Amino acid sequence: MRGVGPGTVLGGRYTAQQRVAQDRGTERWLADDTTLGRRVSVLVVPADDHRAAAFLDAARRAGSVTHPVLLRVLDVGRDDEIAWLVEEELPEARTLADLVSDGGVPGDEVRRITGEVAAALESARGRGMHHLDLTPDDVLRTSDGEVRLRGLEVAGVRAGEDGLEPDDAARRDAVGVVALAYAGLTGLWPLGAGASGLAAAPRVPGGVASPSEIAAGVPRDLDALCRLTLSDDQGPTSPGDYASQVAPWPSRQVVGRPVVPVPAPVLPEPVGVEEPVEDEPTPTVSPEPEEPGTPEDSPDDDATAQLPVVPAAAAGAAAAGVAAGAVAAGRGTPDDEAPTREQPVVTPEADEADESDPEAADPAQDVDDTEVTRVVERPTPPAWAVDETADREPADGSPEDARSDDDAPGRAAASGAAVTAAMTSVGTSVSSFARRAVDKVTELSPDTRRDPDADDDLLSPLVPAEPLTRDQSKLAIGIIITFLVVALVIGIAGIRRIGANTNLGLDGPIATSPTGGASRSPSASASSDEGDGADSGEPEPLAILKVEAYDPEGDGSENDNLTPKTYDGDTSTGWFSENYRTDAFGGLKKGLGLVVDLGPNKKPQNVELVVPQDVDLEVYVGPDATRDGATKIGEKTDAKGTLEFPVPEKVNGQYIILWYTGLHADADGKRRAWLDEVVVTG
Template sequence: MEGVGPGTTLDGRYTTQRRIEQRHGCERWTADDTTLGRSVVVLCLPDSDHRASAVLDAGRRAAGLDTPTLHRVLDAGRERGVAWVIESDVADSRSLAQLVHDGGLPADEVRRIVGEVATALESARQRGLHHLDLRPEDVLRTVDGEVRLRGVATSAAIVELDDVESEDASRRDAIGVVSLTYAGLTGLWPGPGATSLGSAPRVLGGVAAPSEIAAGVPRDLDALCRLTLGDDQGPTSPGDFARQIAPWPSRQVAGRSTIATTAAVDPRVPTALSPAALAPAALAPAALTPAALTPQASTEVLPTTAPEPDPSTGADPDSEPLAGPDAQDAPTEDDDEPTRVLQRPTSTSAPTEAIPVTGAASAGATPPPADSTAELPRVRPSSTVPEPTATGAEAGPVGSDPSGDGDAAPRAATTAAAAAAAAGAAMAGAGSAVAEAMSRAGSRVGSLGRQVGERAAEKAAERRGFHERITAPNAPGLTDDGDHVRPGTGSDAFLEPPAPLVPAEPLTKDESKVALAIVAAFLVVALIGGIYGVMQIGSKTNVDFGGVPNRAASASAGAATKSPTPAKTGATPNSSGEKLQILAADGFDPQGDGRENGTRAPRVFDGDPSTAWQSEGYSSAALGGLKQGVGVVVDLGPNVAAREISLTLGNRADVEVYIGADKSLTGAVKVGTKASADGTVTFPVKAGTTGQYVIVWFTKLSQDGNGRYRAILGEVEVKS
């Protein structure tokens, strides 16, 4: 930018150092405040830019925000063709975009960051300020884990959206916070603006959901992103978004990032686990040739039991591993670690044994002697199976011609038949093993069924015996004929007759009279107590229930009414007036931009004189000759009759007070004027004056501690 570079000094105290951002025709520079010895950030743009005045005004309004998450605005001004706003600097902070580029963030940390940003934006929204241009570069995290957001109000002025309606601005900021959430979870930017992040993939109706791109995305955050960025629904304001994702951690969260990475680019994956190192080894032809095919001295008889495994390796000494897809294993995976390719083990789980087959050898090998045999590995069956054998006279090595006639086809057929017989024997052994396992399972099921049947028979026998005992001819409670007897009678009775629940005889006439008299006495006592309690209600209070006043009180009231002079206590007639409720307040600047620090205007009716509205700073008491006056307009509601207006001023000023039906001096009734007023000032209102708005109009200002001329109004009080 022309006029700004390394070493440029603004306002005689801010020396620029390094440019850190350039966007929308504006630049941000790091700078040193030589007066206070601190680091600051300078947001600057050409003074000739049509947005310069709006950006400076936005910076002044943002200076009143005291939210810790928001970057503070320290100063604003113009000099040598440059308009600048000074912001606070956070040393060693990193933006959300940098955090994503450096490996990403855990989902809980993303929730915490966007939650803090949404809370800060909601605080600014309640003051009438918005951001409207959220980017990952605007969100910073300090080394202590604190979250900072810059650009509130100034970014809205830069993109020329500061006049957007409040509801539309709130929705735009809510979409911006959701976009920040999407960027933190996926490392991609779903919005239309340019950032240092890549663009999110587009699908029908919007962008892809975070859960389709990243791993471990919480369901609520995923749903908010889909509804807001795809279905045009979701939160209507940053506060609404914060309520939907709450609660979030109060401190920085460390953990695994949600951004998907591969072993080739992820620095967290060791080099030994790279795809090249983990690729399956090529299958050599020698690996496909069983070692058991080497020549043996003679044919051996198969043992009836499997040989003992080697204690050092845990494998059968006669077994041979099979390379390729036949060797399988199920390695376990750690759910907390990324999926990696693992090398298949080189051991087999099933013991093998050799079937002697003569003349079987690999192609290209040296032919063995005619009387040698070769072993073909197979799965050992559970029982001994007769194995077919071939002698050297029946078959020879492949390619040999013992008869000398050169015909090798019959011998090749013989060799194939022997191999087929060996395979059939192996399958027969496997079938025998399966049959034996099923037989054992059937035996166990049958045993369990027999046990259940025996138990059921025992229970049935017990029930039959109990029924026989209670229905036998000599059973207790039965007569000799088998009839049931009444309890309490008979020689074998053991139960006493039940006690009577009601009197055996009705009450006599005298007893009935006594009972009625007792009931009547209770009713009379209760009635007397109730009447006494009702009479005592309100007897110890001074509440007037609208009764007729006594004569003495009426006489004293009439005498007080006829008295033509006020009492000697010095009370004024207005001291008994009722304080009217103020509905709203706003800055009043009809000859300027119409705002005049309107976001601070509600302070004039908060009941605290220490919190005050103040005008913008001017170069002279006459408002720099720019306008005739500025002030505050207070809304009382329609057609209010006021009797007295009191003002609490923060410094000396010339002030006028008006009452009217509109927010305008035209047609308003002038209540009064006071020159060089200070402190509490009271304006009596002429009887019959009504209106909705009270306008406090300052025409002459006094200088504040910073050398600027301002109007300061602490409180406005209206009485009827």
């Protein structure tokens, strides 16, 4: 750009070093602030650009908004050739586009990032300001996990989108935040062409594909918001609306398994193309090894042909075990090496054999009526679809060979299966009922796949097909009633024991206090104190229910989203108020503070504060979340570090009120109220 280059000094103090981005007629440069000795980011636009005046005006308005998520505007200026905006530079910060391009982002981290951005935009919306051109390059995450947003007001001017009505502007920012969530979940940009180096999202009738159709591990509520907003023209109408729908989000960076795109499914070639076999020996059931087949035969088929014939139940279990083992080992057959399998097809005459005939039940019975075909499987069918139980025809077509002495192992296996079936049938009615119930649930499950051509008796030989008898139904109902009665008896016994061994210390006579409440008599109190002597000791930290900003003389809000950091056990993070022009709060108010809620029935004994910068403050204890009616237990002026405030023995209350009465400028010239951690013991 004319008027700026490496070494150019802007405003007499900012020395341009390196150009890092160029977009929409503007350039972003890294520069050195020679006055304060720090690195800054400078966004420049030609001074003769028709947007220059609006650009500078938008930058000044954005600089008046103070929010921990919004990137700070440090300076604005222009000369004869260049107008510029100076922002703070975050070392090692990465944009959302970089995060999703380098391994992805966990679903809850996407919720946190977009929630923080939406909360910041809602705060700016309250002052009549908007972003209007959100992209993944505008959202940054620092090395310690903090979220930052740049481009408030300025991005809209740069994109030529300024001048919208307030409601339209709020809706545009809400859609932009949803688009950021979509990009974080899928790595794709849903609004028009790709942005920030991300490819465009796939289009479907009405909009774009939902994130769950592209990636795995997408939170359902975020998926629904993306679908409603980007495809159905519904969803949130403002950034605050979005924030309320995705809340609560984690207060710290989420490290975990990222949302990953799901590859598009590859449709297999048709399965079951049959080709007749001509002049090729059929497999034998003999355990003796055979001569190798033709090159077209699969080694798996040869191994299968050498196994003895076993009953249907045993074969089905074996097939299921083989299938599970293959899945666990991650093995499969590539399409270009799909083997062929010779599989017998049983004729209807064989299916209609009389079950009462012993010869028909013999698994080694010859199958003269079978016809061998070759099934070209691509890919290899799963174990549940392969009928390994069909009888095989001997190599020479002789029925006698199929029942020779060489088939003794097969007949032995069949005899063992028959004995097992006979022993299993001698079960109780309850076990039979349970098996049938489980089988019915399995049959109705959508994940259960069965061969539609297979015989139910072969797949489930031990499950009776007839309905429950009246006696079986009565037995099942009797068992259920018995369990209910036992559970009722146990419940009644447990309820009667509640409070049986509880001593509330109310054994002594009850006396009425001057305030109208009930209290124990002195004798009862003395005995209770003696009994509790073993438990008394050093004060322990009390649980804090919540901490809220206290701004009765202002708008009632002072960076409320930071208050949870004051009792998280981490003194490196905390709360700070908005920035004020003078130590006396710019003349706008006499003070501001925080309210610590301890919950009922707590007796604080000491309040410990960790304050990183100099402040003037007072500490109160009271029954309500206000200074009215509270007791001041201490005050400090120009104090920082670890501050102790003992609570007098006669002072009691559920709330601790921290009231800041004066501010002091920090190293950056900012005047804020600070608190890193609060610990209340009692």
